[in-house]
Amino acid sequence: MAVGQVLEGNTQHRMDNSATSSPEKTSLESPLEDSTGCIDPEEIEADFEVRWDDHNDPANPQNRSKLHRWFIICVVSIGTFCVTYTSSVYTTTYDQIMNEFRCSETVATLGLTSFVCGLGLGPALLAPLSEFYGRRPIYLYSLAFFLIWLIPSAVAQNIQTMIIARFFNGLAGSAFLSVAGGTVRDLFARNELQAPMMVYSASPFLGPALGPLVGGFINQFTSWRWTFYTLMIWSGILLVCFIFFVPETYHPVLLREKAVRVRKETGNENFRAPIENANRTILDTVLLSMIRPFHLLYFEHMVLNLCLFSALLMGILYLFFGAFGVVFEGTHHFQLWQVGLTFLGIFVGMVVAVALDPLFSRNYNRLVQQREAAGGEPGGSEPEFRLPPAMLGAVLVPIGLFFFGWTSYKSVHWIVPLVGSGIFGMGEVLLFSGIFTFLVDAYPMYAASALAANSLVRSCFGATFPLFGNQMYEKLGYQWASSLLAFLSILMMPFPYIFYKYGKRIRANSRHAKS
Structure with missing residues (x-):
């Protein structure tokens, strides 16, 4: 790496x-060397x-037309959307799988856990390979293997096959979480990063939000196997698009x-x-890429705390896949397809967050201009200028969780808690976009490792939270279970503000961050 x-x-x-x-006739302006x-x-x-x-x-990818660059970003983001959709759509198959394979809900949930584990482990391998062979080969091979590993899931005759296939499915699909961020950096200059990074950052979360919605209809009216047949068709079309329309960047x-x-x-x-x-050999680089994310988590407090915050949000999102069923089936007696529709609240909130990007772009430009007026270099920026979306998101997340929890009574119309989930979804995308862009900007030499560390921690939380989410909502009650999650997010809420104010001072004492 x-x-x-x-x-x-x-x-x-x-x-x-x-x-x-x-x-x-070219020359080196300074030695090309890093700490390794x-x-x-x-x-x-x-x-x-x-x-x-x-x-x-x-030949420079950043000199392609803006339309072409945005087209590539859209195709890559749809690929990311497909992978994360695959993670959550599986949750709507639980009832049929439990009946057919005669397993408990906890065992069926392991199919979700194994997929998310694959998503977390893959970046350490695929990110450095992309830096030897380029982005395009990794996309093509990963998407091909992603398609192949959907087949055993679709034809599985026991839960063991499903769990193993799901792990390798997630491992192959993780390329879109580890490499796609690099594609954004390849195609856009630093001052253009805000909007494309917002679109890319939203795609990993729009997928999980829409997975239960679509899956609810599929599994309500047909066999669970069609969940995977439709994914095979989708990923096959995507593979063709990548072959013909996504060049090396x-x-x-x-x-x-x-x-x-x-x-x-x-x-x-x-x-x-x-x-x-x-x-360095490929083996050396892969081993280094496996070590460096842990190195950053241990030595860089900004990386650790922001990764924990984003991991908590990912864990809550995946916990909701089961909790929404508990809440809306238990309180409002929804059917499976209706429970799927409840995720529209989170989805709409995420879309609204993406639509706010022009406001944050203007704020970013304002901060840059203020820095110039104070004597900074023209066009110069600070990584902390990327954090205002995260600062707003940190406030919206606990508000949304409290709103969702304390309106989950039978006497309250079902659309009211959906409004709360929408506020949560809006805050989540704002937080992730701010955190992702800040890490890329603050750790330019180690951006891939910082994002890999983020992916690893997020996946750990995303894999474990669904295993206890339903039990937590049943034991604590809908209101206090959501409140517990809100209190945890309140504990993490100050970090974007702290790093916005003191980040430059912290970076000055860092061994890895840009000073």
Whole structure:
């Protein structure tokens, strides 16, 4: 992972701002090296280093038309949406699976847990591979294996097959949670990140919100196996879209391809791309990528606390997949398809959060202008300027949870708790978008590791919360169970505010963050 982190964090910024006119005559402005010693500067022939020709080099993905770049982001986000939809749509199959496989609800829930575990473990492997081979091969192979592992789920004859297939299904699909964020960075300059990152950040949560809604109709009126047949059709169409419409976007790999062309055209074997001077093997990089997320969680308090906050929200979201059934079936006697429709509240809240992006973009530009007026560099920014969405989301989440919990009485119309769930969904997307963008901006050399750490912690919570959610709601009651979750979110609420105010001071003392 170190190769990609160095190139994305240091080299790419120089590439975008350098004014070299041709690959025949380039130079290094500073040693290309990180703390791992991944690249030896002495091995690089400065006069033959291949970089982008200038700001307008057509081979640079950031110079593609805005429409094309947004089209790629939409396809990648739909892929992420499909994977996370797959995680939650399974929850609507419980009743049929329990009857057919003669297992308990807890055992049936293990199919959800194993999928989320796969989502959490995959990034440590797939992220570094994408930094050797590029984004496109990882997307294609991962999506192909994702499709393949849907087949044993669809034809399973016992719960053991289902649980194992679901794990590998999640492992393959995790590419979209570990690599897609890099695609956003590849295609958009730093000052353009806000809107595409908001869209991408929303897709992992819109999927879980719509999974029970669609799955409720499928499993109410047909066999549970059609849940997986429809997923096979969807992922097959997606695979075709990726094959024909999603090109390679990873800058170091594109520069390597450019270096190959230059060597072929000139006959001079001295021309090299920075990534070709890496002295680490794939195994070394994979092992490092497995260690570094834990390293960041241990040494970087900002990473740890923000990851715990986002993990708590993910755990609550997955807990709701069972809790909504308990609440609305027990209180309002809803059928399965009606319970699925209750997730429209969360979905609408998430859509509203995405629609607020122009407001936060204007606020971000205002903060940048204030920094310039105070003597900062033109166009300069601070990672903390990415946190206002998270600050608002941190307030909305407990409000939504309290609202949902204390309106879950039979005497209260069912639409009222849905409003509370919508407030929760809105706060969740705002929090995640703010946290994701802050981590990418604050840890540019280690962005992939920071996001992998976030994915790992989130998946741990998302995998375990559904195992006790139903029991908690039945034992504590609908009101106090939701209140307990709200109190936990209140404990985490100050962190976005603390890091907004003191983040720059904390980064100055960090060994990994941008100072």
